[in-house]
Amino acid sequence: MKNKPVYAIASVDHALHLAQLLQQEGALSVSEAAELVGVARSTAHRLLAMLVYRDLATQGDDRRYFPGPVLGPASAAPSMRLRKAALPHMHALVARVNETVSLQVRVGVDVRFLESVECDRMLRVGDRSGKVLPAHCVAGGKVLLAFLSHDELNELYGEVELDIERLRKHLALARRHGFAVNDQETEAGVTAVGVAVLGQDGCPLGALSLAVPSARFDRQSLSTYTAVLQGACAAVSRDLAAP
Incomplete structure (x- = not known):
């Protein structure tokens, strides 16, 4: 079992956690992402924008975010x-x-x-x-x-x-x-x-x-x-x- 690093960088941890959630859930709104990660909506929006920039996420027409090409398809589990x-x-x-x-x-x-x-x-x-x-x-x-x-x-x-x-x-x-x-x-x-x-x-x-x-x-x-x-x-x- 891996332990959390002593000098963990919170913003990096939040971004990686969001990437995991996108891969698991398949789609997230900004409010859902903020609630799951435990950050403000504005922070979640900035994190998701960075994931989009790095192809870890994409944004649909309904403004929800989906796993990007780097992550591959989401898990089939609901x-x-x-x-x-x-x-x-x-x-x-x-x-x-x-x-x-x-x-x-x-x-x-x-x-x-x-x-x-x-x-x-x-x-x-x-x-x-x-x-x-x-x-x-x-x-x-x-x-x-x-x-x-x-x-x-x-x-x-x-x-x-x-x-x-x-x-x-x-x-x-x-x-x-x-x-x-x-x-x-x-x-x-x-x-x-x-x-x-x-x-x-x-x-x-x-x-x-x-x-x-x-x-x-x-x-x-x-x-x-x-x-x-x-x-x-x-x-x-x-x-x-x-x-």
Whole structure:
């Protein structure tokens, strides 16, 4: 896991975050960009103008901004709608268990963290919004990979150096139990549990994960963690299915 640089340049970070959001969402208005990044509308407008100048964004006739030729096409996942549906349930989940919760989507062999809601404990897992990690190591990534067929998994990891049979065993467990665990596979001292958010067709749209400092993680609490995650994911699915 990469840590934020000690001497981070806020304007550069905001611009790169906006570029990530454009790639994930497909289109953003100035007000949406300002809200997501946490800056004033005027600042968001200037950042987007610079992205357009560098071909990282383009502006449509409706004045919304889209990913530019440098970024390539946006993710197929309806990320904005998924985020809006998930956020209230993520806040409720954090209030209930007082641990950090993240929303993730799979993009190829990686997982993108669309949103995080931190708990208020002194020792906690921090905000992972915007991070990209290998799907086979992340709790949410594993549970999303578990929906792939044998051939789809082979095609996805055909050119990746990976113990595919070991991964298959992990994914079989995730299918059987309805959740997956990341026990310090992406970062020492962090353990996470992930559950998929399903669409009306039963296909995964994303995953919610609950991340706990390993020193506090209790295997006896695993059933509680999975139960509250499954409840939250089901609630997100219901909200997405509503008109």
